[in-house]
Amino acid sequence: MRTALVVPAAGRGDRLGAPRPKALVPLAGEPLLLHALRRATASDVVDVVVVVAPAGECEEVRSLLTSEVPGVLVVPGGAERQDSVRAGLRALPADVDVVLVHDAARCLTPPGVFTAVVAAVRAGAAGVVPVVPVSDTVKRVTGHHVVETLDRSELVAVQTPQGFSADVLRAVHEAAVPGAAATDDAGMLEALGHTVRTVPGDERAFKVTRPLDLLLAQSLVDQEAP
Numbered sequence: 665m666r667t668a669l670v671v672p673a674a675g676r677g678d679r680l681g682a683p684r685p686k687a688l689v690p691l692a693g694e695p696l697l698l699h700a701l702r703r704a705t706a707s708d709v710v711d712v713v714v715v716v717a718p719a720g721e722c723e724e725v726r727s728l729l730t731s732e733v734p735g736v737l738v739v740p741g742g743a744e745r746q747d748s749v750r751a752g753l754r755a756l757p758a759d760v761d762v763v764l765v766h767d768a769a770r771c772l773t774p775p776g777v778f779t780a781v782v783a784a785v786r787a788g789a790a791g792v793v794p795v796v797p798v799s800d801t802v803k804r805v806t807g808h809h810v811v812e813t814l815d816r817s818e819l820v821a822v823q824t825p826q827g828f829s830a831d832v833l834r835a836v837h838e839a840a841v842p843g844a845a846a847t848d849d850a851g852m853l854e855a856l857g858h859t860v861r862t863v864p865g866d867e868r869a870f871k872v873t874r875p876l877d878l879l880l881a882q883s884l885v886d887q888e889a890p
């Protein structure tokens with residue numbers, strides 16, 4: 665049986681405000697997507713890679729990746745992240761039993777996080793998420809009024825890669841109502857009563873979302889350089 669990596673990379677990146685789709689924005693001269701894939705494949709736990717690309721950029725992504733990631737499948741994404749992940753799942757070979765879903769935008773996630781997530785799925789969890797502690801105080805608000813201050817000791821921030829039993833993830837995506845809000849894949853399992861496990865995440869797995877994130881990523885890559 666094999667482990668697949670599905671990489672949703674079809675978002676526009678509106679909050680980043682770059683002239684290109686976010687996954688193709690350069691970091692140290694190479695697209696975010698390439699940084700993400702290099703770290704994922706360095707984990708040695710990935711057998712099959714499916715990249716979900718912006719519909720208009722599939723050919724460009726294919727030629728970018730073919731030499732770096734032999735056998736990579738590139739499929740067009742949809743309007744929402746959930747649609748893109750579903751498109752990636754539909755492209756998977758039948759003999760895949762574990763699926764990792766990893767945002768191209770979390771381009772500096774270290775290989776060890778992939779290894780830990782796969783190990784937890786192979787140990788029997790239906791779904792696994794890497795998490796880090798929340799460092800801000802978090803409040804629930806209505807308009808400009810604070811309703812309550814949440815107990816931070818019970819809160820975590822959730823990253824990717826998220827790992828799943830392939831059968832379970834396929835089933836929850838096919839059962840999902842199109843357009844229904846799901847900000848991550850594990851949330852779709854939770855909604856159907858599946859248990860989701862956590863493993864330690866890594867600060868370097870932050871999501872490049874806004875321009876400041878790209879500056880942080882650049883600084884981290886500069887430090888890695890020999």
Ligand SMILES: Nc1ccn([C@@H]2O[C@H](COP(=O)(O)OP(=O)(O)OP(=O)(O)O)[C@@H](O)[C@H]2O)c(=O)n1
Nearest residue numbers: 672673674675676677678679743744748768769
């Ligand atoms: N329709 C979409 C939307 C998002 N994604 C991917 O999902 C990941 C997480 O999404 P996010 O960081 O929110 O990316 P964008 O949707 O591109 O960002 P924004 O909301 O700022 O436009 C990214 O790797 C993004 O490319 C995708 O494949 N298809």
Ligand SMILES: C[C@](O)(CO)[C@H](O)COP(=O)(O)O
Nearest residue numbers: 745767822823824847848871
């Ligand atoms: C999947 C995710 O990265 C986990 O934190 C996150 O939910 C994606 O959210 P976005 O609004 O699509 O950036």
